[in-house]
Amino acid sequence: MTRHDFPVFPVRSESFAEGQTLPPAQRSGKMRAGGQDESPQLSWSGAPAGTKGYAVTMFDPDAPGRGGFWHWAVVDVPAGVTSLPAGAGAEGGRLLPPGAIQLRNDGGFHGYLGAAPPPGHGPHRYVITVHALDIAPSGLDEHTAPGSLEVKLSRHTLGRGTLTGILERH
Structure with a gap:
């Protein structure tokens, strides 16, 4: 398998x-x-098999500017x-499982930032990905930028599942 040819599993x-x-x-x-x-x-x-932990991300690849927007990691x-229950991405992460760490999103805080495409910009895809990893812990901390997470994920992902929501504001 190539780096980009991962087994896929369902996310609901x-x-x-x-x-x-x-x-x-x-x-x-x-x-x-x-x-x-x-x-x-x-x-x-x-x-x-061999999954030692997970990372969960939400990314908007359609955001204007520098190549997308990280809403959650x-x-x-x-x-x-x-x-994960609804609301697990609240600042402070009290509903996250013990040991899980939220990275800073592109809005500047540690937690989930909901969808907000610019009005009139067309439909945006909000891609939630669950990454099955071959390492635990990841060696990352709350100061890690989501872009750095991408590099780590590319080397340690065994499989992944995605779920995509859409939003357009007029």
């Missing part, structure tokens, strides 16, 4: 379905998109965990 959410418009709870209030900045409920199964989710 009680908050929204694949390809659906993100509901208000998953939209941003901080960025005036009429939302609540609540991370969605997530569950997954079927990670590859969590590392060091233990291998035995296969779901």
Whole structure:
């Protein structure tokens, strides 16, 4: 397998379905998109053998500017965990499993920042990815930038699952 040819496993959410418009709870209030900045409920199964931990990210590849926008990044989710409750991405991470760490998002804080595409910019994809990793802990900390996480993930991902929500503001 090449670095980009990972086994895929399913990721589901009680908050929204694949390809659906993100509901208000998953939209941003901080960025005036009429939302609540609540991370969605997530569950997954079927990670590859040898998984030692997970990272969970949400990225908007359609954001203007420097190549996308990181809305959420969590590392060091233990291998035995296969779901996160809605709101796990709140600042402080009190609903995250013990040991999990939230990195700073591109909005400048440690937590989930809801979807907020610029009005009139067209539809944006919000890609949530659960990365099954061959390392635990990751060696990253809360000061790690999401871009640096990408480098780490490219070397240690065994498999991944994605769930994509859409949002467009007129």
